[in-house]
Amino acid sequence: MTEANTKDSGTLYVVATPIGHLDDITYRAINTLKSCDLVLCEDTRHSKRLLQTYGIETATRSLHTHNEHQLTPELLAQIKAGQNMALISDAGTPLISDPGFPLIEQAHQQGIQVVPVPGPSAVIAFLSVAGLSVQPFTFHGFIAPKQNQRQAFYQHLLPLNQTHVFYESAHRIVNSLNDLVLVLGADAQVSVGRELTKRFEQLFIGSAEKVMADIESDKNHQKGEFVVAVSGQTKARMHPMDAQSRRLARQLKPLLPPKQAAAVVAEHYDINKKMVYEFISGL
Secondary structure, rough: OOOOOOOOOEEEEOOOOOOOOOOOOOOOHHHHHHHEEEEEEEOHHHHHHHHOOOOOOOOOOOOOOOOOOHHHHHHHHHHHOOOOOEEEOOOOOOOOOOOHHHHHHHHHOOEEEEEEEEOOOHHOOOOHHOOOOOOEEEOOOOOOOOHHHHHHHHHHHHOOOEEEEEEOOOOHHHHHHHHHHHHHHOOOOEEEEEOOOOOOOOOEEEHHHHHHHHHEEOOOEHHEEEEEEEOOOOOOOOOEEEEEEEEHHHHHHEEEEEEEHHHHHHHHOOHHHHHHHHHHOOO
């Protein structure tokens, strides 16, 4: 635990807020927001509804990606002078793909007490219902927006030996899933959560090809905020590697990176990419 370096120093609270449903807030979070001297919001206009719902009249100030480096020294000086502050994001747990890291990092460096007030997190809420093995998993936040960057990201996940989770936006979800199918294969096991805890919440679970088709089939399925998970336990094609596929794998090993060579062999012989990758890696 960080000990405050000044006797009269205030405390910085990191407070989780609802990801959609306003009832998903803890008593402790409400009391903390009411008792602080200042609430730091990613967007004060967005947070206004939540604060008004629970009668929280504490003063607010914007702290976001474009001003956090500039404002952090001033805010830390105020906390050290005795003010208590709460950091919230637009939704969920702050710093999980949200601004605030410079403030937290420097608060620790200056001996200011930083206290978590836990609550909702989209990635954790989603994994609890995703229907995939989540031990272990890696969370990647928002992935790259451009097609070549996305495909490189998916390629980097191979071989799929754990579950990978990331956020995706409404205007990129279809293209992103198309790239996922292209790189990881149509039979990769995928789960997608849309608008979690909100009125139009949906879960799509199955092969990457099926999930992509379900979302692509209805424009309404492409609206809102998305959490995507790719299982580390992909459904393997039943065909084992025979002498011909092994021979091609050996020939390609010195010519291509292992992941690309595995993809070529897997597609040519209709066999599991992970199995081919493991074979090439063992040569």
